[in-house]
Amino acid sequence: xxxxxxxxxxxxxxxxxxxxxxxxxxxxxxxxxxxxxxxxxxxxxxxxxxx
Numbered sequence: 001x002x003x004x005x006x007x008x009x010x011x012x013x014x015x016x017x018x019x020x021x022x023x024x025x026x027x028x029x030x031x032x033x034x035x036x037x038x039x040x041x042x043x044x045x046x047x048x049x050x051x
Contacts, residue, residue, distance in 0.1 A: 001041060002037075002038040002039065002040075002041035002042035002045065003038065003042070004038070005034050005035070005037050005038030005041065006034070006035050006038035006039065007038075008034055009030075009031040009032065009033070009034030009035035009037075009038060010031065010035065011031075012027050012030055012031040012034065013027055013028055013031035013032075015027075018030060
């Protein structure tokens with residue numbers, strides 16, 4: 001699921017589209033938030049498996 005968030009974030013930054021056309025600053029912000037959230041989810045899975 002984390003990888004999916006990262007892919008969607010990259011897509012939003014690249015295409016500047018999410019349900020409708022987005023201004024560049026909004027697409028970069030939304031894409032960055034999704035990428036960071038995807039990395040966070042992957043980190044949580046990795047951290048829990050290490051225990």
